Amino acid sequence: MPDVPPIPFRQFIIKVHSRCNLACDYCYVYTKADERWRSRPQVMTPRVVEFTVRRVAEHVRVHGLDEAEVILHGGEPLLAGPGTIGRLVSDLRLAVPARLKVTVQTNGTLLDEDFLNLFRELRVRVGVSLDGDAAAHDRHRVGPSGRGSHRDVQRALAALTSREYRHLFAGLLCTVDLVNDPVTTYEALLEYEPPIVDFLLPHGNWTNPPPGLPAGPGATPYADWLIALFDRWYSAPERETGVRVFDEILAVLLGGHSRLEGVGLGPAAMIVIETDGMIEQSDILASTFEGAAATGLHVARDSFDAAWGVPAVTARRNELADLCETCRSCRHRVVCGGGLPAHRYRADDGFDNPSVYCPDLYRLAGHIRDRVSADLAELRRATR
Template identity: 60%
Template structure:
């Protein structure tokens, strides 16, 4: 057995990623949003914009954690809600405060995830100044994207996002282009969605399974527990992506599964047994776990900690975070006995939830994950064998 392959508990892994909620509201009303459409409604009681005081406290916590654990680099993701609603001044202040606090002790890499509707040259010039990478959310052509990503009055958002993606394709800003985030919708044609996203020449596409669990299953996972509709959708995209004569766009989920099959590491918490190294800071300064937990029940992401009084090391000691860093031992018996566990890793933590026993379950996408992993493994094996003939 390769040491560490199964995510041995050992010493806690420090946080190398900080999700910074600089704005708690959004200019869209997407019906699949984990922030506003699921169990946890704590956003209603939080300030719209993160204050300078809270930003300063957060910057100090990031710096202290980097020094304490001798981190070479830290990633800070500016997030929301819609982070651009915070305005250029807040974004500029946040980046400067963090850079000032960390100094030359570690490299700080900044990213921002946006729906793209407010993204313009003014923002992009600021992002170029601070080297902030930009990810944009888009679920495919207008009919597919606008099925879920809509304004509160029902208007679709697709046509408002397209100009932002064209700006990022421009040579002036291309170095900031992080990629496109796309939530899988079974009602959409996978080939049509993939082809449309490629039109914008993203360096990376991140396909996300819609959030759901055993208590509140995602669409298509209710009637037949052994069916694999999400695997079928993603395999269609994988086959086209894998067989492309020139592969210019990375797909994080596929590349992570391939790396894990070869004994490497995952680039996403959706698969693999790597220790979760992400922490969230809300607009009010609350230190929380990953946002996906907001889809399970009220307060599940909370830790009771705050940047004004608590270090990130206190968060590392929190029982829920310790459990998420426990690797194989933190999985249910079904997962531990599965031959694909080193690759699947039990799937995304939030997707294992059931109201009667918490997270002691396989992923609600278990059948899909297994089918997808097997398909990728068979495809890779056939290619590897052919090179030896």
């Protein structure tokens, strides 16, 4: 692989709490291969908070970054409480010499007026997980007792989208479920007028395939779902909301760059800090095998630059070189970028594979390319 200079991390995912108050059956943290969460502290200690702030500020300063992004994550980050969250964000804003965008990604069940007032004071935007209408959401996103969480999330969103707090609303995150109708799901989310929606494919791989994925060739159920959604979204007479995966695919097709992991060939510019202070790769790798995301680094002794010395991180400096031979020769590789690394895993040969979603990604990329090409051709004809 050619020598590619280290690219600074610009997104810092901070796991302020390692547990969750829900028991979603598709969760990649608690239901997949990596169970290290069991031995991690539930909440970041003040010492780990201090070192985390120091390392983020150091990285931004050393690389002369003019902006950076922090995402407060979990588990369920609100379980950390307003004290820990307030101290972390306040210290980051004082220490980081750059524009700092801070977002908390929450399941919404604990989001109340006290938290919203804190986030307004600290300028923290709020992303909420919602899988559609009540039936769709409560099929998977339940508490330990099995009770659905839609009612609690609906209450939280009513407050978040009120005039007083709407400026804090970062968007919605929805996990794709083939059982749900894509258009019905999308329109249920539109009711909250989100600025953007993230649609996530369920995390799986060749050893443990995602639900509903056929073993044989030909069928593309996830592409079918996403294409129906894309056509509804793209054909709307006015832009109703952003859909991140579509926006990023369109950006790549039109000659730009993707900011989304799993779209395009850009190198990953994010790093994760766990509650115990360990520095890790994308936590989605927890869906593959235990320790897949580990770097062996810790905020108390290591800079984030040290992660570039970890072979697995180094291999992803150049996404094209990191792809398997099948993906390197694919006509859509620039668009899908081989998909998420976690989705390429197979127990007997690691990550040197196409995505388990390869046929779906291929069909989706081709469909979007064809629609955009047809529209551009029509526009050229109309302007002659």
